[in-house]
Amino acid sequence: xxxxxxxxxxxxxxxxxxxxxxxxxxxxxxxxxxxxxxxxxxxxxxxxxxxxxxxxxxxxxxxxxxxxxxxxxxxxxxxxxxxxxxxxxxxxxxxxxxxxxxxxxxxxxxxxxxxxxxxxxxxxxxxxxxxxxxxxxxxxxxxxxxxxxxxxxxxxxxxxxxxxxxxxxxxxxxxxxxxxxxxxxxxxxxxxxxxxxxxxxxxxxxxxxxxxxxxxxxxxxxxxxxxxxxxxxxxxxx
Numbered sequence: 001x002x003x004x005x006x007x008x009x010x011x012x013x014x015x016x017x018x019x020x021x022x023x024x025x026x027x028x029x030x031x032x033x034x035x036x037x038x039x040x041x042x043x044x045x046x047x048x049x050x051x052x053x054x055x056x057x058x059x060x061x062x063x064x065x066x067x068x069x070x071x072x073x074x075x076x077x078x079x080x081x082x083x084x085x086x087x088x089x090x091x092x093x094x095x096x097x098x099x100x101x102x103x104x105x106x107x108x109x110x111x112x113x114x115x116x117x118x119x120x121x122x123x124x125x126x127x128x129x130x131x132x133x134x135x136x137x138x139x140x141x142x143x144x145x146x147x148x149x150x151x152x153x154x155x156x157x158x159x160x161x162x163x164x165x166x167x168x169x170x171x172x173x174x175x176x177x178x179x180x181x182x183x184x185x186x187x188x189x190x191x192x193x194x195x196x197x198x199x200x201x202x203x204x205x206x207x208x209x210x211x212x213x214x215x216x217x218x219x220x221x222x223x224x225x226x227x228x229x230x231x232x233x234x235x236x237x238x
Contacts (some may be wrong), residue, residue, distance in 0.1 A: 001103070001238050005031055007231040008222065009188055015191070016042035016096075017188045017231040020030065020050045024071075025061035027104030030233050032116045034188040036162055041094035045081055049096045049163050052080040057102075057125045061161075066102060067173065070111045072091050074171050080114075081164035095164030099130055102237070106176050113161045113171040118191055119200060120176065120184040123128070126201040129176055133161035145198045182237040183210060183219075190228030194221045210236035 003021040016035030023029070033049045035042025056076040060069035066235040071176065077098060085092045097114020110118055120127045135158040139145040145153060161170060178184070183204060195217065203220075207213040214234050221230050 001028060001030060001235050003233060003235040005233045006215075006218045008197060008218075008226070008229065010226040010229050012229055014230040015229045017190070017229040018043075018046035018050050018188075020054060021061055021233055022054060024054070024058045025068075025104070027064070027102050028235065029100065029102050029187055030058065030184070030235065031098065031100040032186045032188055032231050032233055033099075033163075034116050034190075034229070035097040036097070036114075036159060036164070041085075041088075041091040041137040042096065044084075044091060044100075045094040045096040045164055048080055048084060049098050051096065053077040055099065055126060061213045063208065066104070066107075066109050067175070070100065070102060071108055073175055074100070074111045074113070078163040080167055082166060093164070095159075095162040097133075097159070097188070098163050100115055101184060101186060103178065103184070103237070108115055108184065109174075109177045110176065111171055111173050113135060113169070116186065116188050116231055118211070119183075119185045119187070119197075119213075120178070121185070121201060121204045122179065122181075124201070124205065126127070126197050126204075128197075129174065130172060135160055141167065147218070154167050178237045180237055183234060184212070184237065185232060185234040188231040189231075190226045190230035191221055191232050193228070194224040194230065210234075219229075
């Protein structure tokens with residue numbers, strides 16, 4: 001498996017997205033973080049979260065289960081942001097999304113907080129393994145908004161959860177069995193807001209070479225005009 005990755009600044013003045021593709025614990029570790037817009041230090045938050053997560057996981061994986069190492073590392077990254085914000089006034093309340101996948105022996109372990117996403121494309125289907133921690137998604141799940149109403153909801157980008165928030169931080173954790181030729185994609189909201197799920201799926205049916213598929217997605221995102229930083233990390237399971 002050879003992961004691919006791309007990040008673009010889009011129309012912003014700086015790139016608050018950050019990504020990781022690394023080997024650790026005899027597996028592949030992939031991640032995307034998106035510094036929360038409007039908060040101080042979004043660019044620093046995303047980098048600090050991923051660097052802290054990586055160091056923690058590589059240490060913990062030797063003596064813990066994969067699931068435990070991932071979840072403890074998520075907490076470590078969250079706490080690192082809070083400590084940094086508490087000791088540096090200009091970084092107070094900085095926050096970030098973080099979506100991580102660790103792939104080893106046909107198992108993919110996922111931890112997630114925020115509104116970056118993880119997609120798995122298999123055959124003729126696309127499965128979103130993460131749930132968006134957003135106000136609009138919460139209202140839809142509670143039946144307050146319909147899916148049609150959600151499309152025009154004015155606060156679609158408001159997060160209900162992210163690393164760095166002091167009250168109520170949580171994360172999603174799951175295990176998914178991967179199969180040969182599955183395509184795993186982790187992406188920031190700037191990327192998936194510019195391209196529909198249908199396009200992700202349809203292009204996969206047309207383009208059998210993963211590297212061509214990956215960079216065609218990047219080209220399409222650029223062509224559609226992303227409204228934010230946009231980041232994509234992906235791999236095809238061998």
